[in-house]
Amino acid sequence: QSVLTQPPSVSGAPGQRVTISCTGSRSNIGAGYDVSWYQQLPGTAPKLLIYGNTNRPSGVPDRFSGSGSGTSASLAITGLQAEDEADYYCQSYDSSLSDFVFGTGTKATVL
Amino acid sequence: QITLKESGPTLVKPTQTLTLTCTFSGFSLSTNGVTVGWVRQPPGKALEWLAFIYWNDDRRYKPSLKSRLTITKDTSKNQVVLTVTNMDPVDTATYYCAHGSKTNTNYYFDFWGQGTLVTVSS
Numbered sequence: 001q002s003v004l005t006q007p008p009s010v011s012g013a014p015g016q017r018v019t020i021s022c023t024g025s026r027s028n029i030g031a032g033y034d035v036s037w038y039q040q041l042p043g044t045a046p047k048l049l050i051y052g053n054t055n056r057p058s059g060v061p062d063r064f065s066g067s068g069s070g071t072s073a074s075l076a077i078t079g080l081q082a083e084d085e086a087d088y089y090c091q092s093y094d095s096s097l098s099d100f101v102f103g104t105g106t107k108a109t110v111l
Numbered sequence: 112q113i114t115l116k117e118s119g120p121t122l123v124k125p126t127q128t129l130t131l132t133c134t135f136s137g138f139s140l141s142t143n144g145v146t147v148g149w150v151r152q153p154p155g156k157a158l159e160w161l162a163f164i165y166w167n168d169d170r171r172y173k174p175s176l177k178s179r180l181t182i183t184k185d186t187s188k189n190q191v192v193l194t195v196t197n198m199d200p201v202d203t204a205t206y207y208c209a210h211g212s213k214t215n216t217n218y219y220f221d222f223w224g225q226g227t228l229v230t231v232s233s
Contacts, residue, residue, distance in 0.1 A: 046220070
């Protein structure tokens with residue numbers, strides 16, 4: 001079981017805003033280790049969406065944004081589109097485990 | 112343009128050793144700050160980091176698997192090799208190699224290979 005907990009699923013209608021939480025602890029997010037976010041479309045490799053908590057690589061739409069506070073981080077998707085239907089994972093570093101940890105994953109569904 | 116591609120067996124028997132090769136282009140593993148990592152994903156499950164190798168030949172392993180993992184690099188061939196000993200059916204997964212970049216406090220994976228599914232079965 002991962003030390004970064006995400007909701008199993010989120011859903012929203014096209015155009016709506018959804019957020020995905022990533023809850024950690026004082027040995028990972030709470031210790032100041034940066035969070036990255038990945039999108040995994042069905043049957044494909046993960047794709048980097050956010051790095052350094054809030055930064056988007058070139059080519060990632062600005063509909064995707066990252067934030068964080070305390071021991072948690074969040075990914076927001078605004079103006080939800082059908083192509084956003086995918087699994088999303090957060091990632092950070094845990095100093096107690098000496099491990100680069102991924103979250104449990106969240107499946108986003110567009111209604 | 113950075114690309115990575117994994118290669119290796121699709122089927123291994125329990126107790127055997129798995130050897131996977133990551134062949135990459137668009138960067139050099141002899142350049143300061145560059146790293147390549149391996150991540151796996153069992154069917155229907157979450158991603159799991161396994162190992163990193165750095166430009167200076169430093170290596171990091173997932174602590175719970177450290178005794179079974181070895182990561183090496185061949186800079187001249189632009190390849191990184193991961194070996195996993197004593198394979199078990201629970202090691203059945205898609206194995207990805209990925210280029211790693213660094214923030215002030217962490218590494219992230221900005222380019223990924225397509226992945227290779229390895230099944231462990233007798």
